[in-house]
Amino acid sequence: MSATSAGPEIERLVSLLGKLPGLGPRSARRAVLHMLSRKEALMLPLAEAVSQAAEKIKPCSICGNLDVSDPCTVCSAPGRQGHVICVVETVGDLWALERAGAFKGHYHVLGGVLSALDGVRPEDLNMAGLIERARADQVTEIVLALNATVDGQTTAHYLADKLADCNINLTSLARGVPVGGELDYLDDGTLAAAFRSRSSVS
Secondary structure, rough: OOOOOOOOHHHHHHHHHHOOOOOOHHHHHHHHHHHHHHHHHHHHHHHHHOOOOOOOOEEEOOOOOOOOOOOOHHOOOOOOOEEEEEEEEEHHHHHHHHHHHOOOOEEEEEEOEEEEEOOOOOOHHHHHHOOOOOOOOOEEEOOOOOOOHHHHHHHHHHHHHHHHOOEEEEEOOOOOOOOOOOHHHHHHHHHHHHHHOOOHHH
16 A cells, blocks of 8 residues: 555554554554454444543553553552562553562552663653652562663662662562573573572572
């Protein structure tokens, strides 16, 4: 589908979908054609769902998660460990940890990481809110679950400095060999992190 074979409405839809992660112009055109061929079953319900999501979904004022309620369902869920906060870069990271079911505390979404190259400064991220939460009496541990990138590690070090005067235990996720991973297929950085994070065998 070229610019001359489709009307402006279709081209606008292709252009908007093409801005989504993982969707280039060709994939966007295929998606649009698929939706148009299933207008009643797919396109109209999708348009309604997007409209409702844009109207109702908002960031949680406590942790930064996206939800229709504020506080979000994670922050307001009974039985979660309020004394532990897990710091993540994005809402997607929060959702990934929730899918794994390995963490039962509360979260804090930074909204990104520090980056000199991209011009992301501390004031551009949700760091002030984290420091305020860290000073609360009930918080005893903060887990830095940031990606193992240069910017992620820079952000972790910055937060460690800012939280040094808080009476809390600051931890980070272990780095190393994933479950089911084979050494021959792992990159050098992962192998090095695995050795640094090694533990005793009981």
